[in-house]
Amino acid sequence: MKEIKYQKKYVCKLVDETIDLLRLSGHRKTLIFKAPTGSGKTVMASQLLADLTEELQSRGDSPYQQVAFIWIAPNKLHQQSYFKMKNYFTETRLLRPVMYDELDQSEGVIHPGEILFVNWESINKEKNVMVRDSEQQASLYEITQRTQEELGLPIVVVIDEEHLFWSKSADKSAKVLQKINPKVEIRISATPKTNSDHKVTISREEVVKEEMIKKQVVLNPDITKGYNDENELNIHLILCALEKRRLLAEAYKREGKNINPLLLIQLPNDTTESMTAEDAAIATQVKTYLRAVKDITTENKKLAVWLSSEKENLEGLENPDNMTEVLLFKQAIALGWDCPRAAVLLIFRKLQSNQFTIQTVGRILRMPEQKFYKDDLLNVGYVYTDISKDQIQIVAEDMDYLNKDALQAIRRENLHNVALTSYYSVYKSSDRNRLGPDFKKELIDCFSRNWLVKWQQIQFSFSLTTAPSPEGEGSSWSAVIENKRQAEQNEHIKFDVTRLGVEVPENIVFQNEVGIIDIDKQERREFAKSAGEVHRIYIDYCRSLLGGFEKAHSTDV
Numbered sequence: 185m186k187e188i189k190y191q192k193k194y195v196c197k198l199v200d201e202t203i204d205l206l207r208l209s210g211h212r213k214t215l216i217f218k219a220p221t222g223s224g225k226t227v228m229a230s231q232l233l234a235d236l237t238e239e240l241q242s243r244g245d246s247p248y249q250q251v252a253f254i255w256i257a258p259n260k261l262h263q264q265s266y267f268k269m270k271n272y273f274t275e276t277r278l279l280r281p282v283m284y285d286e287l288d289q290s291e292g293v294i295h296p297g298e299i300l301f302v303n304w305e306s307i308n309k310e311k312n313v314m315v316r317d318s319e320q321q322a323s324l325y326e327i328t329q330r331t332q333e334e335l336g337l338p339i340v341v342v343i344d345e346e347h348l349f350w351s352k353s354a355d356k357s358a359k360v361l362q363k364i365n366p367k368v369e370i371r372i373s374a375t376p377k378t379n380s381d382h383k384v385t386i387s388r389e390e391v392v393k394e395e396m397i398k399k400q401v402v403l404n405p406d407i408t409k410g411y412n413d414e415n416e417l418n419i420h421l422i423l424c425a426l427e428k429r430r431l432l433a434e435a436y437k438r439e440g441k442n443i444n445p446l447l448l449i450q451l452p453n454d455t456t457e458s459m460t461a462e463d464a465a466i467a468t469q470v471k472t473y474l475r476a477v478k479d480i481t482t483e484n485k486k487l488a489v490w491l492s493s494e495k496e497n498l499e500g501l502e503n504p505d506n507m508t509e510v511l512l513f514k515q516a517i518a519l520g521w522d523c524p525r526a527a528v529l530l531i532f533r534k535l536q537s538n539q540f541t542i543q544t545v546g547r548i549l550r551m552p553e554q555k556f557y558k559d560d561l562l563n564v565g566y567v568y569t570d571i572s573k574d575q576i577q578i579v580a581e582d583m584d585y586l587n588k589d590a591l592q593a594i595r596r597e598n599l600h601n602v603a604l605t606s607y608y609s610v611y612k613s614s615d616r617n618r619l620g621p622d623f624k625k626e627l628i629d630c631f632s633r634n635w636l637v638k639w640q641q642i643q644f645s646f647s648l649t650t651a652p653s654p655e656g657e658g659s660s661w662s663a664v665i666e667n668k669r670q671a672e673q674n675e676h677i678k679f680d681v682t683r684l685g686v687e688v689p690e691n692i693v694f695q696n697e698v699g700i701i702d703i704d705k706q707e708r709r710e711f712a713k714s715a716g717e718v719h720r721i722y723i724d725y726c727r728s729l730l731g732g733f734e735k736a737h738s739t740d741v
Contacts, residue, residue: 190390191228194219197384198232198370199239205368205382206240206338207247212365216346216379217372219386221546222397225372226265229342230272232370233279236340237297250296252337253279254328254364257344258304264522265344266301284314284324292322294331294339304349308356315360328364338367346371346378374546395556397549401565403692407711417570417688417711418466418532419473425449425530425568426478429509432527435559443504443552445527450544451491451514452532462723463514466532467491470512480510487512504552524550527562531569570688 198217205213219225233253240246257265269281281299284306294300306314307324314324322330331337341364343349349357361369371378391397407424425447432445449470451463471487474480480487488497490513500506502523511526526548548565556563671677688711 188224188394188396190386190394191224191231194384194386195228195231195235198228199235201382201384202232202236202340202368202370203239203243203246206251211367212361213368214378214380214382215368215370216376216383216385217370218376218383219372219374220388220391220397221374222550223386223391224396225374226268226344227272229344229370229372230269233299233340233342234273234276237278248338250337251367252294252296252331252335252339253299253342254294254339254366255299255301255342255344256304256307257301258348260303261344262301262303269299287327292327292330293335294327294337296335296337300327304357307360315363325363328366332365339364340368340370341366343369343371346373347375349377394554395551396554397551398565399556399560399563401545401549401567403567404569404689405566407568407688411711418469420711421530421568421570422449422470422473425528425566426510428566428568429528432562435557435561439557439559439562441504441553441557443525444506444509446501446506446508446523446525447510447528447530448526448547449510449512449530450532451512467512474510486510490514522550523547524552526550528566529568531567531571 201215205215240249240251255262255265266281266283273279273281279297279299281301283301287294287300302324306312310316317323328339332339341361392399405428407421411420429445429447436443436445451466474487482489482496485497485507486509488501488508488511489495490498490511492514497508501508501511504525529545529548545565545567
């Protein structure tokens with residue numbers, strides 16, 4: 185471990201806290217380790233396990249001389265940590281990182297000093313191989329039981345990215361940990377959800393002081409410079425982000441550093457990786473502009489793509505001198521991705537969104553060489569976005585941690601079954617929830633017949649007694665013409681609008697911590713929205729009103 189003061193200081197605290205918990209009777213004692221993204225949590229956790237192993241052997245007052253470790257992480261983050269620690273312990277061989285397949289199945293135990301790395305998704309369902317009873321191999325629960333009962337080894341479980349274990353799968357994580365029944369649980373996250381009397385917290389200021397992460401984040405820096413009303417807001421933001429990336433590249437050259445800064449472009453994030461029609465439209469717009477105007481394409485390796493349906497030029501992307509300048513992504517990058525050369529972030533928001541996640545913004549806050557540069561331009565993170573709100577929320581990656589165990593449904597007594605005739609749609613199952621092409625004609629007819637004339641009459645004081653009869657042929661549309669003429673005389677209604685404006689914040693400085701940022705009127709600048717952007721906003725609004733219908737298809741009719 186490098187000589188970084190706060191890392192040495194807090195590793196010692198973590199070791200002491202863990203030993204104190206091992207002394208207590210019972211199981212499942214919890215230690216919370218909270219540290220900002222970019223502070224080196226994995227490095228500190230590695231050193232924690234190494235120092236804990238040595239301390240237990242040297243301390244005479246310790247209740248245990250040896251322990252076994254399990255490291256649990258979501259997605260494929262356990263693999264990343266496994267390889268990091270395998271490299272970390274190559275020389276000392278103090279600890280041995282292992283995967284499930286590398287365990288000695290004949291013994292079915294975790295040996296002292298072994299760290300078993302486990303993927304959360306491989307154990308959170310009873311049908312999964314690792315937790316299923318089998319004659320060929322021992323399940324994880326059998327292994328943990330033998331380790332504790334036959335070897336007499338307490339188990340210390342490390343839960344990486346702890347906040348994700350208390351989202352929609354909170355009930356599952358509780359059951360899994362209950363079956364493992366570790367002596368100590370060390371929960372690691374920049375935004376932990378669990379509460380405990382035993383907690384070690386590293387402040388952002390301490391990490392910045394050691395020049396591990398950037399000083400601050402600037403939102404939409406100088407976006408009014410060079411603005412042209414003819415450009416769409418999306419295109420203008422892309423242009424601003426590319427220009428900032430270019431300036432950073434020149435600054436690195438002046439510093440004598442062979443570092444190629446990376447621009448990250450995130451599509452509207454609705455917590456899923458799948459692409460919506462809006463995502464596809466923005467992705468096409470971004471790719472088209474980058475190709476036509478800046479010659480940034482996947483073919484010349486300057487553009488990388490990380491989407492559920494498309495992955496291009498991702499190998500070696502983290503290298504400081506990699507030639508890729510722009511990465512287009514949706515959600516996958518937000519967790520566990522370490523690319524210190526990432527410096528600029530452009531986030532396209534959904535219509536109602538006013539949130540940034542700590543994990544996503546944290547991708548651009550690492551210092552490439554873990555030190556500040558003479559040019560302060562390189563010591564700041566830059567975020568561009570089309571957000572248009574009075575407040576901006578900085579949130580954890582998943583704030584929905586409702587425990588479903590707390591909700592119970594009970595059938596009332598003395599209820600009698602009711603037999604109902606069953607009806608079903610003639611559409612195929614894949615189409616039952618979509619509005620068909622015949623809906624458009626029905627909608628227009630219903631609108632004209634029952635609603636249009638009356639609404640126009642009410643709005644513009646059109647006399648109900650003199651209004652043409654809705655039943656008369658063409659009477660609806662003649663009423664529309666008359667209402668439009670009267671509406672044009674109303675000073676509050678404008679028919680010659682050629683430009684719709686949207687107010688976007690400019691030069692907002694913030695720290696990447698959970699909280700709310702208030703945006704003053706003086707800090708907002710107006711930009712024009714093109715017809716295409718207005719159309720997308722309108723379609724997005726229509727989708728929000730469609731209830732249970734499949735939104736990606738219903739709004740096109």
